[in-house]
Amino acid sequence: xxxxxxxxxxxxxxxxxxxxxxxxxxxxxxxxxxxxxxxxxxxxxxxxxxxxxxxxxxxxxxxxxxxxxxxxxxxxxxxxxxxxxxxxxxxxxxxxxxxxxxxxxxxxxxxxxxxxxxxxxxxxxxxxxxxxxxxxxxxxxxxxxxxxxxxxxxxxxxxxxxxxxxxxxxxxxxxxxxxxxxxxx
Numbered sequence: 001x002x003x004x005x006x007x008x009x010x011x012x013x014x015x016x017x018x019x020x021x022x023x024x025x026x027x028x029x030x031x032x033x034x035x036x037x038x039x040x041x042x043x044x045x046x047x048x049x050x051x052x053x054x055x056x057x058x059x060x061x062x063x064x065x066x067x068x069x070x071x072x073x074x075x076x077x078x079x080x081x082x083x084x085x086x087x088x089x090x091x092x093x094x095x096x097x098x099x100x101x102x103x104x105x106x107x108x109x110x111x112x113x114x115x116x117x118x119x120x121x122x123x124x125x126x127x128x129x130x131x132x133x134x135x136x137x138x139x140x141x142x143x144x145x146x147x148x149x150x151x152x153x154x155x156x157x158x159x160x161x162x163x164x165x166x167x168x169x170x171x172x173x174x175x176x177x178x179x180x181x182x183x184x185x
Contacts, residue, residue, distance in 0.1 A: 019064075020057050027071050031078055038082045048085070052077045122172045130165035133158055 031052060035045035055077055056063060063070050123131050136147035137158070144162075148155040 016057055016060055019060055020053055023056055023063070023070070023074070024053060027074050030071065031074055034075055035078050035082060038079065044082075044085075048078050048081045051081050118173070119169070122169045125172060126165055126168060130161050130168065133161040134165050137162055 028049065031049045032045055035048040036042055039045050039048065052074055056074065062073065123134060126134070132151055133147060136142045136150055137144070142150065144155050144158050148158045151158065153161075
């Protein structure tokens with residue numbers, strides 16, 4: 001009793017495979033072109049055609065019942081699959097990048113303000129020539145040649161004034177020269 005059931009199942013599987021193979025040969029190009037036009041993506045179109053053929057394999061009776069055209073049914077299934085995928089994608093919330101576990105630590109700006117005040121106080125103690133050189137080089141970001149042109153002195157004078165001005169500021173800070181380098185540089 002068991003043998004005839006297995007043979008019938010095997011015959012049905014072979015017939016279903018032949019049906020799907022025939023469907024793909026006859027309608028595959030049209031299905032793929034239609035799906036590619038709807039999706040604008042060849043890979044997504046191939047996926048939709050494959051899913052359509054799987055559905056046809058699962059429901060072979062729908063194809064051979066004589067109601068309507070086979071190509072019309074296949075095209076409708078492709079369109080429905082693509083529509084469902086589009087709706088599913090639109091229904092999902094937009095993906096966002098993961099937030100870091102801990103927000104980056106922001107430096108306390110009070111140290112920078114304090115350093116600026118100390119540097120400005122020390123600059124007030126410099127001679128006007130030294131102050132002008134440091135202002136041009138460190139605060140306005142000019143090169144030695146640009147500072148020399150702006151101040152109307154030779155580049156060598158700018159270099160020596162900046163050297164002596166920085167040395168005087170280091171002495172004013174009494175060994176806290178690191179603060180000058182952080183603020184000025």
